[in-house]
Amino acid sequence: MDFTLKIWRQDSANAQGSMKDYKVTDISSDTSFLEMLDVLNQQLIEKGEDVIAFDNDCREGVCGMCSLYINGEAHGPKKLVTTCQLYMRSFKDGQTIYIEPFRADAFPIVKDLVVDRSAFERIQQAGGYNSFDTGSAEDANNILIDKETAAAAFDSAECIGCGACVATCKNSSAMLFVSAKVSQFALLPQGRIEATSRVLNMVKQMDEEGFGNCTNTGACEVECPKGISLENIARMNREYLAASLKG
Amino acid sequence: MSGILSSSLARKYAMALSAFFLIFFLLIHVSVNLLSVFSEDAFNTASHFMGTNPLIQFIMQPILIFGVVFHFVMGFVLELKNKSARSVKYVKNNGAANATWMSRNMIYSGLAILAFIVLHFIDFWIPEINTKYIHGDTSGLLQNGEGLRYFEELHLKFSNPLRVGAYVLAFVFLALHLLHGFQSAFQSMGMNNKYTKSFKKWTKGYAIIVPLLFIIIALFHFFNQ
Numbered sequence: 001m002d003f004t005l006k007i008w009r010q011d012s013a014n015a016q017g018s019m020k021d022y023k024v025t026d027i028s029s030d031t032s033f034l035e036m037l038d039v040l041n042q043q044l045i046e047k048g049e050d051v052i053a054f055d056n057d058c059r060e061g062v063c064g065m066c067s068l069y070i071n072g073e074a075h076g077p078k079k080l081v082t083t084c085q086l087y088m089r090s091f092k093d094g095q096t097i098y099i100e101p102f103r104a105d106a107f108p109i110v111k112d113l114v115v116d117r118s119a120f121e122r123i124q125q126a127g128g129y130n131s132f133d134t135g136s137a138e139d140a141n142n143i144l145i146d147k148e149t150a151a152a153a154f155d156s157a158e159c160i161g162c163g164a165c166v167a168t169c170k171n172s173s174a175m176l177f178v179s180a181k182v183s184q185f186a187l188l189p190q191g192r193i194e195a196t197s198r199v200l201n202m203v204k205q206m207d208e209e210g211f212g213n214c215t216n217t218g219a220c221e222v223e224c225p226k227g228i229s230l231e232n233i234a235r236m237n238r239e240y241l242a243a244s245l246k247g
Numbered sequence: 248m249s250g251i252l253s254s255s256l257a258r259k260y261a262m263a264l265s266a267f268f269l270i271f272f273l274l275i276h277v278s279v280n281l282l283s284v285f286s287e288d289a290f291n292t293a294s295h296f297m298g299t300n301p302l303i304q305f306i307m308q309p310i311l312i313f314g315v316v317f318h319f320v321m322g323f324v325l326e327l328k329n330k331s332a333r334s335v336k337y338v339k340n341n342g343a344a345n346a347t348w349m350s351r352n353m354i355y356s357g358l359a360i361l362a363f364i365v366l367h368f369i370d371f372w373i374p375e376i377n378t379k380y381i382h383g384d385t386s387g388l389l390q391n392g393e394g395l396r397y398f399e400e401l402h403l404k405f406s407n408p409l410r411v412g413a414y415v416l417a418f419v420f421l422a423l424h425l426l427h428g429f430q431s432a433f434q435s436m437g438m439n440n441k442y443t444k445s446f447k448k449w450t451k452g453y454a455i456i457v458p459l460l461f462i463i464i465a466l467f468h469f470f471n472q
Contacts, residue, residue, distance in 0.1 A: 006338070006339075008338070019338055069337060069340075071339060071341065072337065072339040072340045072341030072342075072344065073341050073344050073345070077344070098338060098339040100337055100338060100339070103333055103335055103336070103337055104332060104333050105331070105332055105333060105334055106332065168345060170329070170342065170346070170351055171325075171329035171332060172329070172332035172333045173255075173329075173332075175255075203254060203255065203256055204254070206255070207253075207254060207255050210332060211255075211332060212328060212329035212332035212333070213255045213258055213259065213325050213328060213329055214255070214259065215325070215329070215350065215353065215431070216350065216427075216431040216434045216435065217345075217346035217347070217350035217351060217427075218345070218346055218347075218350065219342070219345040219346040222344070222345035222346070223345050230434065230439060231439045231440070233434065233439075234434050234437045234438060234439030234440075235437070235439075236256075237256060237259065237260075237434075237435060237436065237437035238437030240254075240256045241256075241260065241436075241437060244254075244257070
């Protein structure tokens with residue numbers, strides 16, 4: 001398969017960026033999107049040009065490192081996959097593909113397609129943990145949790161913090177991410193102990209990072225590679241309201 | 248901003264609560280207007296009551312005006328803040344792939360409604376305030392003194408096809424605004440559970456039926472001149 005690629009190139013955080021055109025040819029339909037970029041980078045190396053910088057790590061869809069806004073969608077046109085799980089068979093032969101970094105002022109560009117998502121880490125540090133020692137594994141029946149709640153907590157914990165929610169949201173809101181991190185604790189008895197301070201501190205940090213306000217478009221839920229549901233945002237809204245009243 | 252408006256979630260609650268209030272007001276408004284289709288007397292009586300009752304005039308009316316202004320100002324503030332959260336736009340963005348047109352364009356449907364409210368104030372509210380509180384005529388009577396004036400005024404306003412067209416268009420935008428806004432207000436207040444699917448159907452029904460009734464009322468008077 002052959003493709004025309006329009007890729008955002010930017011030398012450094014403060015440099016002026018622009019879209020540059022590239023061609024790749026003879027790409028197997030079973031090549032992953034990141035492998036296709038590897039092929040392009042190999043060509044650039046052979047020509048003595050600067051390679052295109054892009055984030056990646058596990059390439060198994062679990063680490064949350066890969067990003068990319070492909071043809072106007074976070075992680076590309078396929079739903080419930082990260083960019084590393086996107087294969088070139090999802091595109092038409094000869095297609096022009098736009099590749100841009102995740103854009104939000106809270107995710108500043110480092111170089112080319114690499115963005116700094118450490119804002120998410122600071123939100124996590126503001127309360128996305130239990131501060132006390134939960135000890136070693138207890139007998140499974142010591143704390144009873146119904147199946148539905150346990151499954152919901154696990155669904156929330158599936159968030160890999162890739163930032164697709166922010167990238168796809170027209171407001172650059174981080175509420176899907178923050179709400180998933182709030183929910184994975186809020187749903188379980190161990191997480192309830194610090195639930196009040198957790199949601200207040202994490203939302204405060206989220207606002208300080210400069211993310212936009214959620215207007216419930218639902219785009220984040222659709223583009224989330226892990227299918228994190230809007231129910232998490234509603235839960236965070238409830239948690240925050242209750243926490244604000246408690247103080 | 249400080250205090251209650253300083254947190255992004257507090258702003259969400261404020262938008263949702265003001266939206267619920269305005270949605271409730273719309274229901275009352277359409278109910279009274281609907282009387283004009285069925286009974287001139289009933290509409291006159293209801294309008295006179297609404298227009299002269301001190302609780303409605305001096306408590307509810309200022310609250311309503313505050314609610315409208317607050318919802319609009321907050322909407323603009325949110326739009327500006329949200330736009331500034333992404334100063335470099337995408338070269339290619341496929342918004343339709345993951346969100347409805349209504350949800351992505353609340354500011355535009357809102358602006359259309361705001362323009363309509365200005366027209367509506369010039370049409371009805373300012374003359375009403377002028378008659379009652381500038382000229383001091385709270386009798387509600389026609390100039391010839393034969394019966395109440397409200398139905399006549401309403402009926403006459405809808406003789407102009409341009410005005411009727413503008414009203415119809417505005418209510419289409421109101422429907423588009425409500426299609427996202429009503430269900431969104433529930434989500435903002437933290438309601439997303441096993442009842443959400445049926446609630447969404449109810450809110451969609453409201454978003455279509457209420458503006459449609461306003462349109463029908465305007466057309467009814469236009470075609471019955």
